[in-house]
Amino acid sequence: GQQLNQSPQSMFIQEGEDVSMNCTSSSIFNTWLWYKQDPGEGPVLLIALYKAGELTSNGRLTAQFGITRKDSFLNISASIPSDVGIYFCAGYTGNQFYFGTGTSLTVIP
């Protein structure tokens, strides 16, 4: 099925740095979701966005639902080693969910 364009594919950053990743699609979504997946585990929901323009924070994480409803970004501030993992975006059209290809984050202490 369709997958969202997620970038970057991977990131290597120093501890303490901020991180930004985004997802774009040709389709309009009514919900954007951001997940984190640790190795050997299932994805865990970080943030859910329901309205265009919505900006939501969860601790050091901030995500926004794009005005066009075709994109979203996730920012992580002051990264720490436990932020390591793969981050996935997901969009819901009202009928189906679509997932991004993932951003692999490595935090160097």
Place this chain on the structure above:
Amino acid sequence: GAVVSQHPSWVICKSGTSVKIECRSLDFQATTMFWYRQFPKQSLMLMATSNEGSKATYEQGVEKDKFLINHASLTLSTLTVTSAHPEDSSFYICSSVGDYPYNEQFFGPGTRLTVL
């Protein structure tokens, strides 16, 4: 968020045997459950969507006779990999959506299947 469990978390089996994976929603009624397959360092690949009390809807290219899905109750869905072969080795993850909000998926911890 909602809690979804999967069992077993890890299974090794011989080629030709069948393996059943259970997915349970522990604190809500899951009208819809999804089954995904994930290869190393890749995104989630949707295999099928199951709705309680009805037949599962399989994605193109997924053999329904090989990957049997049963969603007999609002809290339990099972995936049976029949006559498993080494190429079926993968990480299988289920997820659930509840009645409200319907637009959030909650994932199980996954099952690592290794077929020898």
